[in-house]
Amino acid sequence: MRRIALFGASGSIGRQTLDVVRRLKYDLVAVSVHNNTEALASIYAEFRPKYVVITGNAAPPAGVKPLYGREGLVEVAESEDVDTVVVATNGIIGVFPTLAALKRGKRVALANKETLVAFGPFVREVADLGELVPIDSEHSSAFQLLNGVKREEVKKLILTASGGPFRTWPKERIAKARPEDALRHPTWRMGAKITVDSATLMNKGLEVIEAHFLFDLSADEIDVRIHPQSAIHAILLLKDNSLKMHVSRPDMRIPIQYALTYPGREEIPIPPYLPPDEEVVLTLEMPDTERFPALALAYRALRLGGTYPAVLNAANEVAVFAFLEGRIGFYDITAIVERVMEENPFAHERTFEGFLKAHEWAARRAKELVSSKS
Numbered sequence: 001m002r003r004i005a006l007f008g009a010s011g012s013i014g015r016q017t018l019d020v021v022r023r024l025k026y027d028l029v030a031v032s033v034h035n036n037t038e039a040l041a042s043i044y045a046e047f048r049p050k051y052v053v054i055t056g057n058a059a060p061p062a063g064v065k066p067l068y069g070r071e072g073l074v075e076v077a078e079s080e081d082v083d084t085v086v087v088a089t090n091g092i093i094g095v096f097p098t099l100a101a102l103k104r105g106k107r108v109a110l111a112n113k114e115t116l117v118a119f120g121p122f123v124r125e126v127a128d129l130g131e132l133v134p135i136d137s138e139h140s141s142a143f144q145l146l147n148g149v150k151r152e153e154v155k156k157l158i159l160t161a162s163g164g165p166f167r168t169w170p171k172e173r174i175a176k177a178r179p180e181d182a183l184r185h186p187t188w189r190m191g192a193k194i195t196v197d198s199a200t201l202m203n204k205g206l207e208v209i210e211a212h213f214l215f216d217l218s219a220d221e222i223d224v225r226i227h228p229q230s231a232i233h234a235i236l237l238l239k240d241n242s243l244k245m246h247v248s249r250p251d252m253r254i255p256i257q258y259a260l261t262y263p264g265r266e267e268i269p270i271p272p273y274l275p276p277d278e279e280v281v282l283t284l285e286m287p288d289t290e291r292f293p294a295l296a297l298a299y300r301a302l303r304l305g306g307t308y309p310a311v312l313n314a315a316n317e318v319a320v321f322a323f324l325e326g327r328i329g330f331y332d333i334t335a336i337v338e339r340v341m342e343e344n345p346f347a348h349e350r351t352f353e354g355f356l357k358a359h360e361w362a363a364r365r366a367k368e369l370v371s372s373k374s
């Protein structure tokens with residue numbers, strides 16, 4: 001019986017985690033939401049969690065005394081009442097409960113990308129004190145593929161990307177893409193920010209950086225292939241040139257459930273990617289960094305190291321929300337990220353506080369660049 005704290009309970013990953021928790025009858029001890037009062041009220045009415053954390057402006061359910069903000073998340077992550085912390089918030093706030101829970105020897109089921117991308121070295125430092133199990137589908141697959149494989153037997157990890165809604169669009173058409181075009185993801189249903197990241201391929205770039213920190217692989221050891229069917233989530237190229245793949249339906253409840261049941265498995269009401277009555281065609285294409293420059297930018301940030309991934313992530317976040325608000329164009333997102341990376345004044349910072357400062361600076365600088373364009 002797992003005693004679970006679910007941060008970001010009202011989001012896309014959060015709601016799917018609630019589905020798994022409900023089915024497996026796990027104990028939901030704590031939840032957090034940011035602004036969504038209605039979702040909090042209905043989650044509270046159903047699960048009656050002992051702790052409610054509010055990180056934004058949501059109103060607490062009647063009679064509930066909530067905890068607030070980053071401190072509230074950390075207090076819950078450290079609580080004796082909790083053994084598993086699901087971090088499914090947006091933004092870098094996820095790093096605080098992640099570090100706190102790992103230091104206390106707990107399991108962190110991590111969906112939040114920003115935590116590893118921006119603060120990878122600090123998460124790695126404490127990862128072995130607890131159990132860090134990824135939720136992101138590609139990393140969950142890689143985690144399972146690497147199980148029982150010796151490090152020296154791995155030549156490459158290949159992450160797959162659906163290619164997003166603009167996979168077949170020419171550059172001139174992509175340049176004019178509107179938010180509603182970018183939000184039309186062909187295979188996955190996700191929150192708005194990550195859906196735009198999938199359209200630019202920045203999502204895959206962030207995942208390459210995450211994979212580096214999770215599995216101790218260099219940029220040269222991580223490749224990307226476009227796989228429009230979203231059935232293969234990760235591939236290992238082994239020493240003997242054989243390939244090991246992990247295949248499932250594109251449904252986040254599968255990796256979410258695995259992060260909670262690991263090392264065991266439970267039944268799930270999702271069919272295998274093996275329809276009995278139709279041909280299965282799985283294709284792999286090379287990514288086009290000319291039409292999708294974000295992927296190359298993420299590799300550059302990973303190779304530069306230090307605060308560059310944090311700067312890339314912060315600038316991208318600001319630019320994506322500006323695009324969603326119709327303030328900038330699609331290719332302005334990567335133009336802003338590139339410019340902010342080039343100006344990074346925190347290249348030599350090595351402390352956690354230094355990384356935080358770099359994040360805050362990059363977000364501010366990206367906002368200035370958005371204002372100058374809009």
Ligand SMILES: NC(=O)c1ccc[n+]([C@@H]2O[C@H](COP(=O)([O-])OP(=O)(O)OC[C@H]3O[C@@H](n4cnc5c(N)ncnc54)[C@H](OP(=O)(O)O)[C@@H]3O)[C@@H](O)[C@H]2O)c1
Binds near residue numbers: 014190192
């Ligand atoms: N969706 C996916 O399939 C998927 C897959 C892999 C990884 N991820 C990662 O998982 C995380 C969540 O993604 P999502 O798609 O579930 O996002 P989402 O649908 O936008 O939900 C985000 C959740 O975080 C809360 N939140 C928003 N801003 C916050 C802030 N500044 N501080 C604390 N909490 C905040 C939201 O609360 P309110 O609803 O109250 O605003 C909501 O509960 C992201 O890091 C994403 O990259 C998602």
